Amino acid sequence: MASTSHHRGLIAYATLISIFVARANAIDIFLEWNVALDNTIQPVSQDQSVITINGKFPGPLINATTNDFVHVNVFNTMDEPLLFTWNGIQQRLNSWQDGVSGTNCPIKPGTNWTYVFQTKDQIGSFFYFPSINFHKAAGGFGPIHVNNRDVIAVPFPKPEAEFDLLIGDWFYENYKSVRSVMSNKLTAFLAIPDITLMNGKGPYGHSFSQAHESFNVIKGKTYRFRISNVGTTLSFNFGIQNHKMLLVETEGSYTNQIILESLDVHVGQSYSVLVTADQNDADYYIVAAPKLLHNTLHESLVGVGVLHYSNSNTEPSGPLPSGPDPFDLDFSLNQAKSIRWNLTTGAARPNPQGTFNVSNVTLSQNFVLQSSEAEISGAPRYVVNNVSYYTVETPLKLADHFLNGSNVYTLDQFPVRSVNANAAYGISVVTGIHKGWIEFVFKNTLSVMDSWHFDGYGFHVVGFGIGEWTSDLRSTYNLFDPVVRSTVQVYPGGWTAVYAFLDNPGMWNLRSQLLKHWYLGQELYVRVHDADPNPAKERPPPENLLKCG
Incomplete structure (x- = not known):
C-alpha cells in the first residue's frame, strides 16, 4: 500500500x-x-x-x-x-x-x-x-x-502589417423578424440575405452603405490579410483588383504556398493570404462575389472595399474584378484540391506539421452523413440522414456528467451510415471511439453550397467529389498532404471526405455552418469518452458552471 x-x-x-x-x-x-x-x-x-x-x-x-x-x-x-x-x-x-x-x-x-x-x-x-x-x-x-511562440519560426517573412477582414452576407430585416419566418417553407428553404458587409461596413459605392472598408498600404510592402466568412448563407470568391495573393494559412494550418488571383471562402472558413503592394499608387477594388448566384441580379451581395495606396489621390476605377464564373464548380473543386498542408514547417510545435499524417492510418469508424431538406409535422427542417436535431433544455454535456445521459438522450440511436425512411426529430448523440481514427463523408443533396464544422478538432480533408460517394472513391483520396482545418465545404450534389483522430474527450458539436441549416436541425453531437477520471485526460466542470434544464 x-x-x-x-x-x-x-x-x-x-x-x-x-x-x-x-x-x-x-x-x-x-x-x-x-x-x-x-x-x-x-x-x-x-x-x-x-x-x-x-x-x-x-x-x-x-x-x-x-x-x-x-x-x-x-x-x-x-x-x-x-x-x-x-x-x-x-x-x-x-x-x-x-x-x-x-x-x-x-x-x-x-x-x-x-x-x-x-x-x-x-x-x-x-x-x-x-x-x-x-x-x-x-x-x-x-x-x-x-x-506562433517565439521559438517557432513562421514560414514567411514578417509582413508590414496584418489586417482582419470579416466578410459576410447580411439581412436588411431585424434578426428576430428573420428568425420568426423560419417556420415558413419558402423562407427556410429559399430565402437568401440582402447585402454583403466587410468588417461591418456596406459595399463601396452602395447607396445604403454608411461607410465602406478601406486598407491603407505602402507601395512595395507586403501585408497579411486574415479573411473569414462570418456570414450565414453564401460562399464568396475573394480577390483584389490587379493584385495576386500568396496563400499561407487556413484555420491553424500552414499551407503549401500557392499564388492565387482569387480565393473561394465558404461559410465559417478562415484563410491568411499575403498581398504585396506592387502596383502603381492608386486605389483598387477589394471584392467578395457570391458563389452560385448571378452577380448582375444580386449586385448588393457583391461585397466591395478599397485597397488604398498611401500616395494615391484617385478613387478605384474600372470594372470590378470579374473572378471565375460563380457557377464553375470545376474551378472551385480544383482550387480546393490544390490547398495542401505544408509538411516541412512547424506550427504550434517545433516538429514539422507532416509528422502527423494520415498516409498509413487504420480507420476505426466511418460515418456517412447526408444533408437534405424535409418537412416534419408541416414544419420546414434540415436533416442529417433524415434526422433533424431537437435541442433540449439540459445541455448534453451536463446530462452526460451528472446523469449519465439518462432521461435526456439515448446514445447511438442516430443512423451513422444510412438514411431513415421518414424524417423525424431526434436528439442525435453518437459514440466516437477515443483515440480512434474516424472517417466522415458529408453528402449534400441540396442545390446550395454547404459547410460542415467539427468542434474540438481539426480534420484532414482527404477528398472531394460530385455525384454519389462509394467506398471505391477512397482510392482517389489525398493521403499524402491533406490540409487540416475545422470547416469544409460540400458542393451541391457532391461529397467531401475527412479523417479525424479522436484524441480529445468531450461532447463535440458536428454541424452545418449555414445558419438556417443549423438553426433548423442540421447537426449532431459526437461523444468521445475516456473513462479515466484523471483531469489530465478531461477537465472536470468549471467551478462557475451554469446549470439549467
Whole structure:
C-alpha cells in the first residue's frame, strides 16, 4: 500500500509540474465584454438591431499565442439568453467551454459568465460568434489570432502589417423578424440575405452603405490579410483588383504556398493570404462575389472595399474584378484540391506539421452523413440522414456528467451510415471511439453550397467529389498532404471526405455552418469518452458552471 501511495504521489507531482510548465510558457489574457443590442449603428441604413461587444461591431480582437489562457467575462445586457462559440479553437480536454447548446447553459439577460479556455497546441486565424437564437445574423462576431511562440519560426517573412477582414452576407430585416419566418417553407428553404458587409461596413459605392472598408498600404510592402466568412448563407470568391495573393494559412494550418488571383471562402472558413503592394499608387477594388448566384441580379451581395495606396489621390476605377464564373464548380473543386498542408514547417510545435499524417492510418469508424431538406409535422427542417436535431433544455454535456445521459438522450440511436425512411426529430448523440481514427463523408443533396464544422478538432480533408460517394472513391483520396482545418465545404450534389483522430474527450458539436441549416436541425453531437477520471485526460466542470434544464 505504501508503494501505491508513493506512486500516486509521483503522478500528482508530475501533473503539477506539467501544469506549472504550461503556465510558465503562456500568459493569462483577461477580457470583459459588454454584449448589447444597438439600434444606432445601422451599417446599411436599415432600422435593425446589431449585436455589439463593448460598443464595437465587429467585436474586438482576441490576440493570443499558442497555449495562452483566455478569460472572457461576458455581460449579457441583451433581452435574450446568449452563448458564444470559438470557431476552430479546439478546447483541448475542455468541451465545457465550447459555447454551444449541447455543452453550455446560456447566459441569461442581465447576468454574466466567464469562459476560460486555452489555445492549446494551436496557431492560426479563427473567429468567434454567438451560437444560439439566430444571433449570428445580428453580428456579435470578431477575430481570433493565435500567434506562433517565439521559438517557432513562421514560414514567411514578417509582413508590414496584418489586417482582419470579416466578410459576410447580411439581412436588411431585424434578426428576430428573420428568425420568426423560419417556420415558413419558402423562407427556410429559399430565402437568401440582402447585402454583403466587410468588417461591418456596406459595399463601396452602395447607396445604403454608411461607410465602406478601406486598407491603407505602402507601395512595395507586403501585408497579411486574415479573411473569414462570418456570414450565414453564401460562399464568396475573394480577390483584389490587379493584385495576386500568396496563400499561407487556413484555420491553424500552414499551407503549401500557392499564388492565387482569387480565393473561394465558404461559410465559417478562415484563410491568411499575403498581398504585396506592387502596383502603381492608386486605389483598387477589394471584392467578395457570391458563389452560385448571378452577380448582375444580386449586385448588393457583391461585397466591395478599397485597397488604398498611401500616395494615391484617385478613387478605384474600372470594372470590378470579374473572378471565375460563380457557377464553375470545376474551378472551385480544383482550387480546393490544390490547398495542401505544408509538411516541412512547424506550427504550434517545433516538429514539422507532416509528422502527423494520415498516409498509413487504420480507420476505426466511418460515418456517412447526408444533408437534405424535409418537412416534419408541416414544419420546414434540415436533416442529417433524415434526422433533424431537437435541442433540449439540459445541455448534453451536463446530462452526460451528472446523469449519465439518462432521461435526456439515448446514445447511438442516430443512423451513422444510412438514411431513415421518414424524417423525424431526434436528439442525435453518437459514440466516437477515443483515440480512434474516424472517417466522415458529408453528402449534400441540396442545390446550395454547404459547410460542415467539427468542434474540438481539426480534420484532414482527404477528398472531394460530385455525384454519389462509394467506398471505391477512397482510392482517389489525398493521403499524402491533406490540409487540416475545422470547416469544409460540400458542393451541391457532391461529397467531401475527412479523417479525424479522436484524441480529445468531450461532447463535440458536428454541424452545418449555414445558419438556417443549423438553426433548423442540421447537426449532431459526437461523444468521445475516456473513462479515466484523471483531469489530465478531461477537465472536470468549471467551478462557475451554469446549470439549467
